[in-house]
Amino acid sequence: MDGLLNCLLPHWKERPKTADRLRSPIQSVIDDAIAHKWDTAGNPACWKGRLEKVIPGRQKLQRGHHAALAYPYERY
DSSP: OHHHHHHHHHHHTTOHHHHHHHHHHHHHHHHHHHHTTSOOSOOTTOTTTTGGGTSOOOOOOOOOOOOOOOOOOOOO
């Protein structure tokens, strides 16, 4: 798990989307190894139950909605 954290933490706060794109294929490879019984330990790259307890979650965007576009309305 330490190697995975060393890989993800430098990107997590500044580039969370990149970090998630890095974590996802790692999780898939480890899941495949577990499915083929090449590994029996749990998946350290799994977000639910593992990484969510060690790494802070990503913050939601605070931009809000765009204002409505003015559109001329004509009745027929």
